Amino acid sequence: MLTKKVKNRILFLVSISILSLAAVFFIIKSLNKNILYFSTPTEIKKEEDIVIGRAMRVGGMVKKNSIIINEKNIQFIVTDFKNEILISYSGTVPNLFAEGKGVVAEGKLNDKFFFIADRILAKHDEKYMPPEIKKMLENNVK
Amino acid sequence: MFKFFSSTSIYSLIHKLINFINSIFFLILIIGLTFALVLSPPDYIQGDSVRIMYVHVPAAWLGLACFAFITFLSIFNFVFKIRNFYFINKSIAPIGLLFTCLAIVTGSLWGQPTWGTWWVWDARLTSMFVLMLFYVFYISAFKLLDKEETIVKVSSTIAIIGSINLPIIKYSVEWWTTLHQPASIKIAGSSSVHPAMLLPLLVMLLVFLLYGALIFLMKYKTEIIRIKKKNIKRI
Structure with missing residues (x-):
């Protein structure tokens, strides 16, 4: 053969x-x-030659109880559970934007801990479950 | 060993298979759609847009599977010159393209309400787009070239180079940060999809498999008839 x-x-x-x-x-x-579609707060902190004012994306989890909504803008903290970054944004957020959920913000760094976003995208995780199960899980945690 | 793959012995088998799939396809389709659209629960955060997943995920899987299969047969055809594989590949490629496009379109429809955008150039979406391009190249090799020998050479090369993209698609969500979520269903280990949603997903996968098989068999049958009656160009 x-x-x-x-x-x-x-x-x-x-x-x-x-x-x-x-x-x-x-x-x-x-x-x-x-x-890499987005950088995490830890990566931004480690990065030494970061350009302030260059367009980039930051992603992570929206920290619990960190969302502050003013008349003009919305502020929240994005965390990767090691480092955090404060994000300010004015405009509408996607439906899935919520505390404890993933988010990707497009915009510019003001400094290493403050980010001004022009666009917010919600990042969905890989978990799919019915609402009742979610409630059950939450009750179990309490 | 390759005698089984000769077109003559396989023709009657195809006919029976087409009839068999036709007889069960609509029943399973109705069961699948009932589960996917009515009986399965909405998601706790996405609500009803989770139902797009029941089309998106099987389509994407099959788009990848078709390309892997094409590559496999291409290699065999290129090395051992098994002419029958040429016709099998020719029949499968459009189906793979259809599933890939379907995955991209449904993903886009899902992305708008959940992410807040139709399309982003993250690693998963881009690599899926590249797969679609490879399908287009692959099919155009069949359409644009006339000599079968050249087609085999060109298309096999395209398939082999394109197959490098397959693991990239699969692991893109693990190697890089992407907007696309990581895989929910793993080959090994537990899946993060609730069983009430996993069941319709699997039934829909079966529906897509049967649909793909049906279209493939019909195309393949046409190819065989074309060989048997060589002077007919179109049927």
Whole structure:
């Protein structure tokens, strides 16, 4: 079954897949920062040469009891449970925006702990359950 | 070993299979839709838009599965020249494209009410878009080239390069931060979808599988007839 032709074809395929794997690997490696859709507060804190005023995205959980709604804007704290960042935003928020839920904010850093957002996206987690179950779980915690 | 895959022996089997799937497809479709649209509960935070998931997730799975299958057969066809695999691939590719597009469109419809946007260029959505492009390249190799030998070479190369994208799609939500949520249903370990929602999802997966199989068999049958009556170009 393994004639010379067949061997040649196998060799061709193997070399193509190795080459393209390597190409993809290097493309992804060089793009690594850009593939990240958002940075977490910890990453922002660690980052040394951060550009204040450059457009970027911050993501994490909305800290419980941190949402303050004024007439003009809404302020809340995004946390990754290690570090926090204060976000200020004026505009409408998505329906799923809530305390304790994931959020991604697009905008600019004012300084390392204050972020001004132009757009808020809600990030949904991977849990799906009926409302009654959620209530049951909450009661159990209490 | 490859005798089983010869087109003659398989023709009567296809006919029986088409009839069989036709007889059960609508029954399962109705069961699946009843579970998905009526009987299953709304989500605790998304409400009724969770029902989009019952189309989105099976479509995305099958879009990936079709491409993996195509790659597998492409490699075999390229190396061992099993002509039948060429026709199987030709019949599967449009189905995979359909499912991938369906996953993208339904995902977009779901994203608007939940995330607050139709589309973002995060790793998962972008890699899914790349998969769609690879399907388009793959199919256009069949449409644009005329010599079968060249088609096999070009399309297999496209399939192999495109298959590198498959693990990227799968793990994009773990390797990078994305707006898309991580996988709810894991091959190993417990899933984070409540059983009342998992059941309609699995039934809908079966519906999509049967639908894909049905369309595939019909296309494949046409291909076989085309070989048998070589002078007919269109049927």
